[in-house]
Amino acid sequence: xxxxxxxVLFIGLTVSFLLFWISVYFNSKLFHYLIIFExxxxxxxxxxxxxxxxxxxxxxxxxxxxxxxxxxxxxVFYLSSIPFFAFxxxxxxxxxxxxxxxxxxxxxxxxxxxxxxxxKEVNIIK
Numbered sequence: 041x042x043x044x045x046x047x048v049l050f051i052g053l054t055v056s057f058l059l060f061w062i063s064v065y066f067n068s069k070l071f072h073y074l075i076i077f078e079x080x081x082x083x084x085x086x087x088x089x090x091x092x093x094x095x096x097x098x099x100x101x102x103x104x105x106x107x108x109x110x111x112x113x114x115x116v117f118y119l120s121s122i123p124f125f126a127f128x129x130x131x132x133x134x135x136x137x138x139x140x141x142x143x144x145x146x147x148x149x150x151x152x153x154x155x156x157x158x159x160k161e162v163n164i165i166k
Contacts (some may be wrong), residue, residue: 054166109154
């Protein structure tokens with residue numbers, strides 16, 4: 041990241057997630073909130089990447105960038121699963137968990153699409 045403000049935000053969110061994760065280790069009742077917090081943080085990271093991509097020259101060939109396809113897959117999964125996990129404790133049974141399975145399949149399809157379409161980079165060591 042080129043902007044110092046975004047870099048500080050990135051580090052701050054990462055540290056806060058790690059502290060929250062450690063607290064969940066000692067109090068497992070907070071795990072439900074950790075999943076939601078994780079989804080929000082990863083979604084913010086994806087948006088930061090997409091913003092940086094839009095402001096660069098790489099946007100001209102975005103279909104050939106593997107990080108673009110991974111970020112699309114992550115945003116499809118995490119943005120869709122945040123409301124699902126937010127209302128998870130109000131659900132009576134597990135009959136809606138097929139939605140999470142479909143989201144996981146979609147995320148992996150986007151990643152596989154990126155692996156197939158991405159430009160292969162070759163490093164030649166001299």
